[in-house]
Amino acid sequence: MIRKIFLFALLFLLFFSSQSVIPQDRIVTELQEGWKFAKGDIPGAYLPDFNDSGWQTVTVPHDWAIEGPFIRESDGNTGKLPWKGEGWYRLNLAIPAESTGKRIYLLFDGVMAFPSVYVNGEKAGGWDYGYNSFYIDITRLARPGKENLIAVHADTRPHDSRWYPGAGIYRKVRMITVNPLHVAIWGTYITTPVIKPHYADVRIATTVNNSEISDREITLKHIIRNQSGNKVAEKETKGRVPATGSRVIETTVTLQNPRRWDIIDPHLYSVETLILTGEKQVDSYMSDFGVRDIRFTPDNGFFLNDRRVQLKGVCLHHDLGALGTAVNRRALERQLEMMKEMGVNAIRSSHNTPAPELPELCDIMGLLLFDEVFDKYDAKADILDTTDFEKFAQRNIHNFIVRDRNHPSVFIWSVGNEIGDVQRNINNGFQRLHTMVNYVRKYDPTRPVTLVCDNESSASLRHFDYYDIHSWNYGRRYKLARQMEPNKSVIISESASTVSTRGFYELPLPEKKNDFTKSLQVSSYDLNSPEWAEIPDDDFMWQQEEPYVAGEFVWTGFDYLGEPTPYSSYWTRANGLSAYDDSRSSYFGIVDLAGIPKDRYYLYRSYWRQDNPTVHILPHWNWENMKGKPVPVFVYTNGDCAELFLNGRSLGVKCKNPKSENSVERFRIMWRDVIWEPGELKAVAFKEGRQTGEAMVRTSGKPVTLQLTPDRSVIRADGSDLSFILVEATDKDGNICPLADNKFEIRISGAGIFAGTDNGNPRELTSFRSSTYPLFNGKAVVIVKSTKSKGEITVELISEGLKPARTKIITQ
Template structure:
């Protein structure tokens, strides 16, 4: 009999908008929120420049007038020059210590004041008027502190934040340094809705009716805790502004209650139609409203089966996922929401339908975008548990590794970090799995087990030798997994727990796979059938996978494997090769968010729209652009035709056995290449002349696209001209060409000049409200370009 585990849930989108603080009160689910990103003072502690810490930097009356003025989010590591004496794991960029200070707005209405940080990397200490509010080691956790007891009724109040990234090689990839996400000031009465206290359960749904249970928690921060009758009212509003369900309950301070809603003709959230309701919760005392929360809500069901895989809203499907880190090249980890929007839209156009948040919780607005655009999310808690992993310093898998890491605070903080991830993100319809860890079972890095001695088992990842009894025993992994899965289940039972297993053969000897609901296999497609037969109740998928056709066939052709997550969706900083590599080129998109050939190949495999793309490369090294060339085509059509200047080539189409894609070997002597697929898609590579001019375009929000073109307006892909950008009425945040081997890409040292790569680069800007922006681009010997944004 088929074993199926059913997870159904009403989820909500926390409506967070980077540019409009009036819409963001829902993120903490109580109070009134005000964005606190502007007018911070910053000092980077740098002993080489004789800048040292002073104890009084935390005090309210400290003189910070000489400090740099900036706006958040901010990543100071990306502003520093790369250096070969830094760790390759961090993209050869430094960490260090940074201080931030800001004067709070004047005291508002009576009540409580809180400060909420979406994330600060890492080991942050937050002070107000010299009083320590708290410390948070994790650079990925969101956290909040109560300011009220230490605020001055008269005079100014100063927030000071110390961020300590002195262990600059504490991660296997680039993390950035500083307050790299948004900061909010929250005002609320002493009795209010609880932080992250609103949750939703979809108990039943069909085409006629859905039943939803809404959990509401209240918090009482009054000293006397006297009796206070409260009433909570919840309303569900459709996309047209009509109230479709309402309910209420009496509730006490510091209590949790459930309200039941019934929705007629419910509209499901799905990937092609990510429909979102609005859910409002108001809290009243003596018929007077004292607090409120507004969130976006989506209804959908999840099914996981050991035999049939995964179904969304009852429809069995393949998860076509990618792993993502949270940097964006020259921007580091301080990435505006609209940059993420463009990146997700491009991944979705390729055919991607899921994102794995590798390997930690990401910025809240990224989840909002996945809710809005229709993308599944695998949320992940951590990359490291109680012992450190190898951190490569001279290039990935090169030389002697370091062992700094987040393991130093694991025992004290991991349960809270996991719980906070689940409480913060459980209201997103996009989130469909909770991952408690990534590759914590890497063989001999650090855990070991006698099974590593072989006995006929196969490993597809390095085991660093056989069994090493001096290493921690792998059985410890199972006990930790059981502990963390229990933390998740205490908060949310609507989604499965999972983990990304690197050493499946070793972990099979432990309690780890049995502690989680769904088991992810990293690069271990060879175990899919073996373990499906050996563990028939186990739900298996590829949690991290190569880009090759063989890995995809292992998903496509096996009903019981529900999907894969490619490593990676976008190129990222860190985990670099030898100097001067900035990061990893494993993505479908480059650092500038531009689609790579690998992205076109994946679109040919995954997209349900007609796809055609061609690239040409010499069959012999001495033939660069003319002579014997191979033209490969990435298409989802059954056949394709290649033409030069409108005439079919003499060569016969062949099909590559590894990629399952067509190609032609031709004698190319010039002309425009054009490939026409049988499904109507086509792609053209014109023969270009010398670089002649610059061309600008923009989405008017955050991106500037720069191209070097010839006299006919064709992009000159061989061009590497240095371009200078000037802006009036807008602020240039950085220029990115996507070149992984260009250590000069730096927003502060490079400023407004950068060489194009393949004839293109992307600029990121922030436009001043109400002003006309004028952007110009110049380059020696080329016609300049100008664009105006109203």
């Protein structure tokens, strides 16, 4: 029997791209390779005998629009990419004969948008919200022992968006094969209602499905293991599951001396849930959870494990830059690593149900998650004129909450963002809000729920009576809500919205925050924001003065495709320009779209990470047209003071002013009139009189070579791991050339493939898949993906007039 099971597992490894096998009673197979794709209205594409030989072969997750081409004359708000349309996916899938008599599910993490799923020519089901996960029982239509056709139709035409949403099967697809008696999809609900220093009660509610025609008596066995894999608790309970039905069986397991999940020690436990009938095991299901306590207080903010934690958060959109919206775990992990290094301890999934990889990584990495399900209650959430709102809310909130509720990183649920008619109670806005909030509380009463608001005067209507926490965007708009209901905590759910272009500096400095020029780039002195927003220093100051504020979520951690404020259609038309002049990606990010930090990154790091010295100087020092003229110099440091040197001459010591009502004077050290001359500019920082570090910039000569720096030189040979290679132009002395715009050609050989490239320029319209790409302000990033072959990847960049550059990546 064991040999048969082993051979059965090997058969699946041959048939499918990747899978995880949880004993023989539950097989989970990721359907990654072998898909065929074509765009358009294609009659008969769901039929088994349809000829798809001329279709494109793709790997899922797949974003059909990210390769472009960019459409210059189209709206920059959604990224100038061809995401509107319909497309078909087909997969020929061999299901082993051993699956006869079992239940077979397809689990989709997300399909943009309005997916319809067909199996062997018959419609199996679909879904109506492109950002949500869903599953379909295909047992009736599947043919074990034969080849099966899975066809998926996606249609983004009814979908509306304020940013680039992507298109197609952009998240994972898995086939789950189980016995008729099994734990349901997302079938465990794990809470810790009692937490003491010496024990914790772990309550496990398990939904067990029974597709047999008779009731079944079962034993449910839970085995809890710590992060090292050691068994720390175990318990059995019995129950009866009705025929062709399901039952929730609840039990409490006591865990001795629990190690708490925390942002400084993200310890995870696992529960293995076994279903036994007599002595026979018929299912095994794994769940992760954490033991942690969260609470909000009206006057002192947020507490994690009885310790006040100021939320230092960022909002993240769901695209991954040059990779588009096709989810890649390593790409998302890299974003989170960069945010943690900056000092971030919390993420907001703005404004949609995230890919399941996000809460998984937040659990592992010790990041709190503000889990948000919708933007607006309209076509941006795929709610159309024909949608039954009540039923839509029930099924989508169910999947959203039930999928994510075991994650200890999730500390609050959000049912929407800046919904004007809901805040104003137009078109039964409060009734719709009440519907959403009630369903959240039905499926998880253990966490607070909120609505993210932006219309300050609407607080007079008391929509906050329907939810738990005041969440407000920008400009201290929470003031009225706080005055009217002081017994609720406050979160700045979007802060700053400062805009800048990485490596771009423009003089003179802006007199007003919303002074923008026809350069169509935004100066990286970090003094610009839209009229309705602010600069980072303002939010720092407000939180210093109002300790009841639990923290902030900066808009945004990374630039993202679409929403190119200020250079969107509104600004360009108002200033005599056309759609051709719209940018294609945002300026809001602390990090640019390619994943290269802007200056602002170090401003946040200097305030949020007092544990680690930060010294950063700006701007670059290549200002040949400013000889003899003043150039402002800013230093971002967590020191108190800094001394500035130009070519070895001291330009004096300056210090922050913690009492200033001008926020930039509290958090930046500034020399506004340094007379430019070529050479070396150096800042030395001090804290309490002791030197903590230094930073310098030098005037560079002409570029002579390219410098390649991989973020990782060893990656997994799994067909999906990535290495992000920073490309920089340097002069003969190794100095970075901050204005270089040289084009380069990418050549990749060996055990990897080219995945994309970007340079962080919000106006760049070269395809992310082009093998020839320009530097922007001296830098770019090339992304390389592994194959399933172990070995070496050789990456070589060729640029006319420059020495070629080469690096190697090991895959293992």
